[in-house]
Amino acid sequence: MTASTDNWEEVQATSREALGPAIVEYIDECHQDPAPAGKLIAVLHRVQAEYGYLGAAHLDAVAQLLRVPAAKVAGVASFYHFFRLEPRGKHVINVCMGTACYVKGADQIAARLISELGITFGETSSDGMFSLEAARCLGTCGLAPIVMVDDDVHAQVTPDQVPIILDKYLRQATAET
Ligand code: FES
Known part of the structure; x- marks a missing residue:
């Protein structure tokens, strides 16, 4: 007892x-x-x-x-999709999949991110650097297509800019260590 x-x-x-x-x-x-x-x-x-x-x-x-x-x-x-069961990465990437961004090629940007990071939406890269998420309209449709990394807004993004954007955060992380 x-x-x-x-x-x-x-x-x-x-x-x-x-x-x-x-x-x-x-x-x-x-x-x-x-x-x-x-x-x-x-x-x-x-x-x-x-x-x-x-x-x-x-x-x-x-x-x-x-x-x-x-x-x-x-x-x-x-x-419930709003609960995350794994820790988020150091940087959270939100790809706007709202109508204005979609029309301007958000799906191609998403495909490039998925290919570069080797993860899909809702996942975190194996090095813990990036989590990838899809967002509804982020409220800046005039600058579509939009990708947000943490609080940084990247406007009128093209698929070819994706590796450049990722590299910026990777270089930041290297500089911090
Ligand atoms: S649809 Fe992407 S910011 Fe509005």
């Missing part, structure tokens, strides 16, 4: 450490609700906002502290 209590305390401590005090406090607040499991998506959003993605240790910790079956937590995390 004592052993299982000790184990639960250990599991709780590990889970609290995995999520950090702010999220643990939020989960504690969720337990004031008559149906805390209904807050699962809100909790996962907070974890992703804090850590950038939902790792296996985060999901286990949410299951333990919110007292929701681990399979349900994993199912919800993988069902």
Whole structure:
């Protein structure tokens, strides 16, 4: 009996450490609700906002502290496209696939990025440098087609400019080391 209590305390401590005090406090607040499991998506959003993605240790910790079956937590995390299950790269590339950009060749830019990076949308390059994502209209249609890298807007991009843009960030990273 004592052993299982000790184990639960250990599991709780590990889970609290995995999520950090702010999220643990939020989960504690969720337990004031008559149906805390209904807050699962809100909790996962907070974890992703804090850590950038939902790792296996985060999901286990949410299951333990919110007292929701681990399979349900994993199912919800993988069902919704806005949850990321892997860490993002150092730079996040958003290719605008909105109508104005599409008409101006966004699909060719996307194809060049996919070929240069060896990854597809939603993935991160093996060196951890770039994550590739597709965006809806980024609000600067007059400059289509648009590629954003982090907060930098690259306007009227052509497929041949893609390696040049990538190289700029790679050279920056080399200069920082
Ligand atoms: S459609 Fe790309 S910025 Fe509007």
